[in-house]
Amino acid sequence: MKSVRPSLVKMSTKAPTGIAGFDEITGGGLPHGRTTLLVGGPGSGKTVLALQFLAHGVQHCREPGIFVAFEESSKRIVANAESFGWKLAELCRHKKLFFLDAQPLPDLIQSGDFDLGGMLAALETQAKAMGARRIVFDALDVVLALLPDLAAERREIYRLHQWLLAHELTGIITLKSGADETNSISQQPFGFMQFMVDCAVILNHCMVLGVSQRSLRVQKYRGSGFDENESPFLIGASGFEVAVAHTLSRADARVSNERITSGVNRLDTMLGGGYFRGASVLITGFSGTAKTTFCGAFAEAACRRGERTLFVCFDTNSTEVIRNLLSVGIQLDRYVKNGCLRMISARAITGSAETYLVRIKALAREHRARCVVIDPVSAWSKSGNDLSTQSVADRLIDWSKGEGTTLVCTSLLDEMSGQVEGGSQLQISALVDTWIHLNYLMQAGERNRGLSIVKSRGTAHSNQVRELILSDAGVTLADTYTAGGEVLMGTLRWEKERAERVAHEAAEVAAKLTRVRLDAEEAELNVRLKSLQTELVAKQVEKALLVRTTQSDKGELSRGRTQMKELRGADAAIPGRKLSRS
Amino acid sequence: MSRRALFKFRLYVAGDAPNSALAIANLAAFCRANLPDRHEIEIVDVFREPQRALAESIFLTPTVLVLAPPPVRRIVGTLSHSLTLLLALGLKNSDS
Numbered sequence: 001m002k003s004v005r006p007s008l009v010k011m012s013t014k015a016p017t018g019i020a021g022f023d024e025i026t027g028g029g030l031p032h033g034r035t036t037l038l039v040g041g042p043g044s045g046k047t048v049l050a051l052q053f054l055a056h057g058v059q060h061c062r063e064p065g066i067f068v069a070f071e072e073s074s075k076r077i078v079a080n081a082e083s084f085g086w087k088l089a090e091l092c093r094h095k096k097l098f099f100l101d102a103q104p105l106p107d108l109i110q111s112g113d114f115d116l117g118g119m120l121a122a123l124e125t126q127a128k129a130m131g132a133r134r135i136v137f138d139a140l141d142v143v144l145a146l147l148p149d150l151a152a153e154r155r156e157i158y159r160l161h162q163w164l165l166a167h168e169l170t171g172i173i174t175l176k177s178g179a180d181e182t183n184s185i186s187q188q189p190f191g192f193m194q195f196m197v198d199c200a201v202i203l204n205h206c207m208v209l210g211v212s213q214r215s216l217r218v219q220k221y222r223g224s225g226f227d228e229n230e231s232p233f234l235i236g237a238s239g240f241e242v243a244v245a246h247t248l249s250r251a252d253a254r255v256s257n258e259r260i261t262s263g264v265n266r267l268d269t270m271l272g273g274g275y276f277r278g279a280s281v282l283i284t285g286f287s288g289t290a291k292t293t294f295c296g297a298f299a300e301a302a303c304r305r306g307e308r309t310l311f312v313c314f315d316t317n318s319t320e321v322i323r324n325l326l327s328v329g330i331q332l333d334r335y336v337k338n339g340c341l342r343m344i345s346a347r348a349i350t351g352s353a354e355t356y357l358v359r360i361k362a363l364a365r366e367h368r369a370r371c372v373v374i375d376p377v378s379a380w381s382k383s384g385n386d387l388s389t390q391s392v393a394d395r396l397i398d399w400s401k402g403e404g405t406t407l408v409c410t411s412l413l414d415e416m417s418g419q420v421e422g423g424s425q426l427q428i429s430a431l432v433d434t435w436i437h438l439n440y441l442m443q444a445g446e447r448n449r450g451l452s453i454v455k456s457r458g459t460a461h462s463n464q465v466r467e468l469i470l471s472d473a474g475v476t477l478a479d480t481y482t483a484g485g486e487v488l489m490g491t492l493r494w495e496k497e498r499a500e501r502v503a504h505e506a507a508e509v510a511a512k513l514t515r516v517r518l519d520a521e522e523a524e525l526n527v528r529l530k531s532l533q534t535e536l537v538a539k540q541v542e543k544a545l546l547v548r549t550t551q552s553d554k555g556e557l558s559r560g561r562t563q564m565k566e567l568r569g570a571d572a573a574i575p576g577r578k579l580s581r582s
Numbered sequence: 583m584s585r586r587a588l589f590k591f592r593l594y595v596a597g598d599a600p601n602s603a604l605a606i607a608n609l610a611a612f613c614r615a616n617l618p619d620r621h622e623i624e625i626v627d628v629f630r631e632p633q634r635a636l637a638e639s640i641f642l643t644p645t646v647l648v649l650a651p652p653p654v655r656r657i658v659g660t661l662s663h664s665l666t667l668l669l670a671l672g673l674k675n676s677d678s
Contacts, residue, residue, distance in 0.1 A: 100636075100641075101639065102639070102641045104642075105656060107655070107656070108656055108657075108658055109655060109656065109657040109658065109666065109670045110657070110658050110659050110666070111657055111658070111659040111660070111661045111662065111663045111666040111667055111670075112601075112604070112605075112608070112659035112660030112661055112662035112663060113601050113604075113659055113660045113662070114601055114642045114643060114644060114645070114658045114659045114660065115596065115599060115601050115642070115643055116641065116642065116643075117596025117597070117599050117601075117602070117628065117629075117643040118594055118596055118628045118635050118640045118641050118642055118643035118644075118645065119635075119640075119641035119642065119643075121596060121628040121629050121632045121635060121643075122628065122632045122635045122636040122640070122641065124632060125632035125633060125636065126632075126636065143641075143642070146642075146658075
């Protein structure tokens with residue numbers, strides 16, 4: 001029994017409002033069975049928030065509701081809220097929602113003190129009859145203003161509060177505040193009310209540099225943690241949408257190691273395999289540096305994989321983008337036709353950055369997009385002050401991270417303002433995972449596009465500037481000519497490369513020539529060697545012949561002398577004797 | 583208008599809340615003083631008959647409806663200022 005209790009208690013402590021963002025700020029909704037004070041200036045959206053709370057209660061929480069209208073007539077309220085699609089009239093018919101018109105009549109005559117006892121009695125019956133769990137007192141200040149003094153006002157507020165607590169109704173009391181929120185809010189009896197209630201929410205609507213900015217702040221919330229900062233909100237087509245930054249734990253929830261192609265092969269190589277799934281990619285560059293082309297290439301590649309993609313273009317019409325990208329061989333129209341790609345053109349003239357973020361989020365949700373392209377995100381800085389657009393950009397990245405959506409956004413750099421190396425106007429470059437910078441290089445009367453990767457978290461990436469070449473075949477990246485400390489692109493690169501080629505050829509020919517010459521010389525020497533060898537052999541033969549001839553001559557001589565002696569007969573002695581005598 | 587016209591009051595009260603008790607006493611005293619023998623007072627307790635309060639849009643208590651003579655007037659409060667009542671009922675002109 002005891003172990004079940006905590007979860008039960010937890011279940012019932014919050015009454016969800018169904019407002020995206022608001023339930024996150026408050027950790028689940030308004031305090032269940034308690035009173036919430038909603039304070040805001042004229043047109044700040046008090047009634048809308050209160051109605052949405054009731055409508056959500058009926059439609060999703062099985063909690064019928066009562067709306068006590070002190071200011072506007074219920075008919076007008078229902079009619080005004082019709083555009084949000086909550087079907088209030090239908091809910092009223094089914095007795096799930098009840099509007100009590102409690103506007104003080106103009107001909108009301110006042111004589112002395114009075115109280116709200118009658119209304120509470122009537123409401124009690126009504127609440128019992130329909131089993132109401134939620135109640136809204138809209139513009140309570142109207143009726144409080146009728147009360148003669150502060151003490152009476154306090155007494156009636158207290159009465160109302162006690163009544164709400166006794167019946168365990170989740171209540172919203174809305175109050176008007178003047179233009180200056182901080183001043184009027186602390187005035188009695190609203191100040192008193194703020195201390196009394198369990199939760200207080202302040203709505204703010206102001207103009208910043210001519211752009212409407214709405215924000216909401218939870219001032220107090222008894223017994224619950226909440227986001228204490230001002231959160232921008234928007235009243236969109238389906239009611240309130242509160243912009244809220246994801247808490248850290250959520251942003252870190254999904255991290256993927258999957259790589260997806262950037263749509264340009266060479267860029268993938270430079271990035272060591274492509275973008276990370278769920279990463280935020282920023283492409284900066286001056287106008288005309290082919291930022292949109294990279295977006296298009298990415299979108300096309302995503303669609304080819306069958307991933308639903310949302311392409312938001314701010315400065316150009318989407319059909320123009322499709323046509324223009326066709327010239328570099330990126331075909332988006334067929335993916336638009338088969339529904340994989342959704343192109344949205346949003347002119348950056350109207351609406352605050354907040355509006356855009358909320359719309360983009362809604363569209364992405366509706367399209368179930370896995371990849372989102374925003375071109376250019378810097379268009380946001382046109383609308384509203386830098387501070388708010390900055391926080392919008394932060395939240396955009398937070399959101400895409402939380403959803404696991406791969407986000408590619410471009411940022412236009414103003415050439416005139418002379419930003420060095422593309423410090424992006426919206427300082428989101430610090431937040432993104434991959435930052436690709438496109439630049440022009442002016443050389444010899446030519447403008448050439450260069451691409452470099454400024455950073456890419458968690459991936460090895462090339463440090464080289466590549467030349468970007470756009471042709472009907474698509475986007476290609478070429479190595480720049482970087483020898484000798486020079487970086488050359490375009491025609492200069494081509495010329496330099498050609499000159500190098502020619503020089504190389506000439507050197508080759510010269511070498512060939514020398515080889516031929518050497519071959520000839522070698523051959524000549526070989527020939528000479530052979531003839532000398534032949535001569536040598538001839539000489540040797542001659543020499544041998546000479547020796548033989550000399551020997552035979554000698555023998556002939558001595559033989560000849562003996563013969564002559566014999567012929568003369570002078571001495572018959574043996575030659576040996578004769579020789580020793582003479 | 584005849585000076586003898588009958589005044590019909592319907593007073594909505596919230597139980598025995600101080601304001602309501604005061605209003606009952608004040609109305610009775612006013613009628614005795616200004617409308618002797620030509621008044622009718624109906625007292626409706628909104629706690630007992632909340633449907634009637636809802637139907638008549640009685641949200642502030644005490645409220646008195648002056649049903650007759652026409653037009654119907656609605657006076658809110660403890661009815662402690664008899665001058666306001668006299669003016670509202672046309673028993674006294676504002677300039678006099």
